[in-house]
Amino acid sequence: MSVNLLEVSHVSKSFGEVKALRGVNFYVQQNECVGLLGDNGAGKSTLIKIITGYHRPDPGGRIFFQGQPIEHLTVARARQMGIEAVYQEKALADQQALWRNVFMGREIATRLGVLDIRRMREETRRLMVERMGFTSAITPETMVRTMSGGERQGVAIVRALYFQAELIILDEPTMGLSVSETQKALDFIRGIKTAGKSCIFIDHNVFHVYPVVDRIVILDRGRVAGEFLRDRVTLDGLTQKLRLIAQRGSLNDFPVA
Amino acid sequence: MNRPSSRVDAGEPAAINAPAGAGLARFGRQHALQIGILAVALVIWIVFVIGAPSTFLSYDIYQAFMSTTPFFAVMALPLTLLVIAGEIDLSFPSVMAFGMTAFSFTLVYRGSLLLAFLAAEVAGGLAGLVNGVIVARWGIPSLVATIGTQFFWRGVVLVTTGGNGVSLLPTRETLFYTTMVGRVLGLIPAQMLWTIFMAVFMSLLLNRHRFGAHVYLVGDNIESARLMGVNVPQRKMLLFVIMGLAAAFAGLLVSLEVTYFWPTLGDGYLLTTIASVFLGGTSVFGGTGSTLGTFVACFIIGAINAGIVAIGLTGFWTQLIYGLIIVVSVTLQTVLSKKLT
Numbered sequence: 001m002s003v004n005l006l007e008v009s010h011v012s013k014s015f016g017e018v019k020a021l022r023g024v025n026f027y028v029q030q031n032e033c034v035g036l037l038g039d040n041g042a043g044k045s046t047l048i049k050i051i052t053g054y055h056r057p058d059p060g061g062r063i064f065f066q067g068q069p070i071e072h073l074t075v076a077r078a079r080q081m082g083i084e085a086v087y088q089e090k091a092l093a094d095q096q097a098l099w100r101n102v103f104m105g106r107e108i109a110t111r112l113g114v115l116d117i118r119r120m121r122e123e124t125r126r127l128m129v130e131r132m133g134f135t136s137a138i139t140p141e142t143m144v145r146t147m148s149g150g151e152r153q154g155v156a157i158v159r160a161l162y163f164q165a166e167l168i169i170l171d172e173p174t175m176g177l178s179v180s181e182t183q184k185a186l187d188f189i190r191g192i193k194t195a196g197k198s199c200i201f202i203d204h205n206v207f208h209v210y211p212v213v214d215r216i217v218i219l220d221r222g223r224v225a226g227e228f229l230r231d232r233v234t235l236d237g238l239t240q241k242l243r244l245i246a247q248r249g250s251l252n253d254f255p256v257a
Numbered sequence: 258m259n260r261p262s263s264r265v266d267a268g269e270p271a272a273i274n275a276p277a278g279a280g281l282a283r284f285g286r287q288h289a290l291q292i293g294i295l296a297v298a299l300v301i302w303i304v305f306v307i308g309a310p311s312t313f314l315s316y317d318i319y320q321a322f323m324s325t326t327p328f329f330a331v332m333a334l335p336l337t338l339l340v341i342a343g344e345i346d347l348s349f350p351s352v353m354a355f356g357m358t359a360f361s362f363t364l365v366y367r368g369s370l371l372l373a374f375l376a377a378e379v380a381g382g383l384a385g386l387v388n389g390v391i392v393a394r395w396g397i398p399s400l401v402a403t404i405g406t407q408f409f410w411r412g413v414v415l416v417t418t419g420g421n422g423v424s425l426l427p428t429r430e431t432l433f434y435t436t437m438v439g440r441v442l443g444l445i446p447a448q449m450l451w452t453i454f455m456a457v458f459m460s461l462l463l464n465r466h467r468f469g470a471h472v473y474l475v476g477d478n479i480e481s482a483r484l485m486g487v488n489v490p491q492r493k494m495l496l497f498v499i500m501g502l503a504a505a506f507a508g509l510l511v512s513l514e515v516t517y518f519w520p521t522l523g524d525g526y527l528l529t530t531i532a533s534v535f536l537g538g539t540s541v542f543g544g545t546g547s548t549l550g551t552f553v554a555c556f557i558i559g560a561i562n563a564g565i566v567a568i569g570l571t572g573f574w575t576q577l578i579y580g581l582i583i584v585v586s587v588t589l590q591t592v593l594s595k596k597l598t
Contacts, residue, residue: 054484075486091484093477095544104474105485113467 003067005030005198006051006083006167011061012222013046020046021057022222028167028198033189035209035230036202038219039246044202047219048169051200052085053078066166079106084165086156086173094145099124101144102159127158150181157188161195168192168199174208186212206242210235220245289594290538294550297586298557305560308568318563320446324438326559327448328511329526330552333533334452334459335503337551339496340534341463343476343543346497348388348403349504349530350523351410356381356505357518358414361423370433377505384410385501389494414520423518438513448510452552455503460548472496476543533558536583538590557582 006028013021021043028034038044049055051063053073063070065081085091092101099120108116108123124140144152153173160168170189174182189212192199203209209216210230216238218226225245228238285292306313332349339346359380363373384406391402428434439447463469471492474482483489507526512518537554539546561582565574 052484075484076488079486085484087481087484091478091481093474093481093544095477096473100470100473103470104481105471105487107467107470109467115465115467115470117465 004028004064005032005066007064008047008051009062009064011047011050011063012058013043013050013055013061014058019222021050024219024222024224026217026224028200031193031196031198032215033193033199033201033213035213035216036200036219037204037206037209037216037242038225041221042219043222044219045171046222048085048171048200048202051078052083052169076105079163079165082164082166083169084160084163084167085169085171086153086160087171091156092144092152095143097141098128098138098144098147098155099140101155102127102162104159106163123162127162148181149177150184153177153181153185154188157185157192161192161197166197168197170199170201170203172203173201174203174205182208206238207235210238218242218245290545290547290590291549291553293586293590293593294536294538294547294553294557297582298553301557301560301564301582305564305568309564312567313564316444318567320444321563322556322559323449324446324514326555327446327452328507328514329530329533330452330555330559331448331455331510332500332503332507332526333530333537333551333555334455334548335496335499336530337534337537337539337546337548338459338463338469338472339500340539340541341476341543341546342472342493342496343479344392344399344493344496345531346388346399346403346500347527347531348384348407348410349500349507350525350527351407351414352381352384352501352504353508353511353523353526354414354520355384355410355508357508357512357522358417358520359505360509360512361425361518362417364425364428365423370428370431374433374509377509378502381501381503381505381508382498383501384504385498386494388501389497392497393490393493418520420520422520425512425516425518428513429516434513438510448514451506451510456548456552463548468492468495473544476545478544529558532579532583535587538587 004027006026008024008026011021011024011026012019024043024047026047036044036047046055050057050061050073053075056073057063063073065083070077070081091104093104099117102124103120108120110116121140128138128140138147138151144155147155157168157170157173173185173189177185186208189199189201201209201213214230216226216228216230216233217224218241226241228241233241302313312318336346336349356377360373360377363376364370367373388399388403388406391397391406392399435447437447437451441447441450463472471482471487474485474487475489475492479489504523508522512522533555534546534551535541536557537547537550537552539551558579561578562572562575565578566572
């Protein structure tokens with residue numbers, strides 16, 4: 001059996017009195033797309049922020065990447081290893097040019113830090129044509145603020161693909177998108193698997209997650225409450241289970257649609 | 258004949274091959290800030306030339322501008338980067354005096370100008386580092402933190418000097434003095450060259466270096482900068498340190514020019530310096546700004562006082578016209594940049 005791409009074992013995370021995660025075990029295989037579902041406050045965001053090195057887990061939890069234990073994970077380290085997160089539009093700088101956004105935090109520069117702006121512009125232009133399918137109205141100098149929601153999401157995803165990420169984490173990539181833009185975003189996600197990479201897809205909307213993933217993990221109040229292979233469960237069955245999980249412990253409705 | 262430059266790559270977006278007019282329009286949009294401030298400067302200059310041709314067509318007035326404007330321009334330029342990153346520094350007037358205190362003590366007790374210069378810069382850098390730690394590590398808003406340190410460093414200066422000034426007359430006739438505030442070829446004040454050097458350096462740092470790219474990101478969307486692995490506290494601390502170094506340097510220029518160090522040094526520089534940054538088109542919300550804009554704005558601010566007197570109004574008009582120009586041009590910049598993008 002091949003080694004898991006990512007493995008998180010017994011990871012907990014507290015923020016003061018609040019326990020956001022309680023002993024979570026989670027893994028992603030090579031070339032696998034995992035859907036992560038759960039209510040607000042279930043711990044989805046905390047889990048991915050631990051995987052991306054943004055939060056440090058409480059003592060006792062361990063993270064393995066390609067079989068190697070990872071100590072003191074930082075955002076820069078995670079990106080360097082090939083873990084790339086696509087955070088909704090949150091991670092775009094609105095008033096900056098497209099090329100600055102594509103190379104954000106990872107600028108092409110000499111050893112002294114002098115930017116190679118020409119190359120970053122050219123790479124951006126190439127990506128726009130080859131990967132994003134953008135119209136000619138958008139240039140590498142276009143300010144990101146002026147682009148549509150779907151285009152912005154495309155920038156965030158292509159940015160991750162460009163840097164040869166092994167594991168791409170998508171945090172609610174379809175939020176706020178129109179129907180056609182959602183389709184475009186989902187196509188990007190299918191492209192990740194075609195490219196031989198893995199992904200974690202976090203969303204409220206089970207109808208978006210179900211068609212593109214291999215496996216579904218449901219979080220509830222900081223614990224893994226259920227795990228299903230996509231091929232073994234129907235969409236109806238999954239909706240049913242989500243409802244059950246929500247009912248068993250809390251009165252909150254689960255936002256399935 | 259093979260002319261590769263004339264071939265059009267089918268994959269290229271059409272915008273690249275757009276007619277020159279569209280390219281000009283795009284250039285205008287991208288540099289609206291700089292073009293706007295240059296236009297304002299040009300209009301004011303024309304008004305002054307028409308109002309007082311004998312003054313504004315002679316070299317003397319420009320030499321005067323080049324000798325006094327650098328005192329705050331060398332601080333307004335690094336302050337521009339700080340404001341782009343979404344922070345502010347109100348402590349620099351006191352840091353000017355703190356740096357000069359270190360300078361004076363070292364000069365009196367050690368007698369070395371070079372050592373005194375280093376002491377001033379170390380003091381300025383230290384004061385900047387303190388601001389940086391309070392803001393970036395402890396998360397205190399810079400507005401509050403630097404009001405506090407402004408009082409603190411002024412207090413340190415007053416306590417250590419006992420409120421007494423130090424004459425710098427012995428520094429005259431030294432190479433150090435000439436390098437700092439001498440008249441190059443008898444025409445150009447050396448501090449003007451320092452200002453140009455500072456402007457070029459800050460512009461390159463902001464636009465051609467990774468550090469500057471991160472300054473923009475931190476000011477535009479600090480959360481995304483963190484998520485993308487930018488070391489936000491370190492970037493901010495470095496900005497405050499640069500600001501402290503520049504303030505100490507400015508304090509030195511001012512004191513050498515008048516060959517005297519007053520413990521009240523820096524009073525009166527706070528608002529002109531900050532006004533130059535905002536007049537230059539740097540956004541108070543962070544994320545956008547221009548060093549060229551600040552550079553030009555400094556000379557607008559620096560010229561108004563002399564200009565108003567020269568065209569025959571009393572000095573009482575100065576503040577009124579300052580206010581008018583700042584409000585009108587900042588409003589124009591905001592309205593235009595919304596329209597154009």
